Amino acid sequence: MKLLILDRDGVINHDSDAYIKSLEEWIPIPGSIEAIAQLSKAGWTVAVATNQSGIARGYYPLETLEAMHARLRALVAEQGGEVGLIVHCPHGPDEGCDCRKPKPGMLRTIAEHYQVPLAGVWFVGDSKGDLEAALAVDAQPVLVKTGKGERTLEKGVPQTTLIFDDLAAIAREII
Numbered sequence: 001m002k003l004l005i006l007d008r009d010g011v012i013n014h015d016s017d018a019y020i021k022s023l024e025e026w027i028p029i030p031g032s033i034e035a036i037a038q039l040s041k042a043g044w045t046v047a048v049a050t051n052q053s054g055i056a057r058g059y060y061p062l063e064t065l066e067a068m069h070a071r072l073r074a075l076v077a078e079q080g081g082e083v084g085l086i087v088h089c090p091h092g093p094d095e096g097c098d099c100r101k102p103k104p105g106m107l108r109t110i111a112e113h114y115q116v117p118l119a120g121v122w123f124v125g126d127s128k129g130d131l132e133a134a135l136a137v138d139a140q141p142v143l144v145k146t147g148k149g150e151r152t153l154e155k156g157v158p159q160t161t162l163i164f165d166d167l168a169a170i171a172r173e174i175i
């Protein structure tokens with residue numbers, strides 16, 4: 001099975017230091033919707049693992065998050081593709097959950113859902129925690145320069161990290 005796991009904010013849609021708090025603030029990065037559609041039409045299962053501490057912080061309700069993910073699914077479907085499992089961590093940084101990246105809990109949830117090993121599976125993110133979560137389960141850390149990616153790169157990334165400009169470049173590489 002060809003499984004690709006994506007971080008959401010800064011990879012699929014623009015991110016903000018003020019969080020993405022409404023459907024109106026959820027704006028796809030140019031080329032990302034098309035990339036997901038092309039990947040899924042080429043036989044890839046595209047899953048998503050996203051930290052959403054904004055829920056714990058009270059910035060937006062679960063319903064708003066679900067509306068963003070319904071919009072993502074609709075936009076990809078319009079291009080003939082589909083989005084796989086979307087897993088989110090609703091917890092705050094101090095709650096000690098097992099799902100908040102850099103912990104790999106969400107990646108494990110996705111692997112168990114699809115009954116596939118995580119070793120070597122590409123996990124695409126824009127933050128250091130994304131890369132660390134990948135390494136924790138022997139997945140392949142992949143950094144995009146969108147979102148916080150440039151800042152993450154400047155601070156230094158794990159040696160084995162693959163680096164791409166954006167999700168569209170990843171689709172061009174692996175399809």
Ligand SMILES: O=P(O)(O)OC[C@@H](O)[C@H]1O[C@@H](OP(=O)(O)O)[C@@H](O)[C@@H](O)[C@@H]1O
Pocket residue numbers: 007008009010015016017018019020049050051052053054093127
């Ligand atoms: O990139 P993913 O995992 O899809 O989502 C990241 C968001 O949940 C938010 O994560 C926050 O980090 P804290 O959760 O406050 O440490 C901040 O980085 C926000 O700018 C960002 O929008």
Ligand SMILES: [Mg+2]
Pocket residue numbers: 007008009010011015125126127147
């Ligand atoms: Mg991100």
Ligand SMILES: [Zn+2]
Pocket residue numbers: 089090091097098099100
């Ligand atoms: Zn969590």
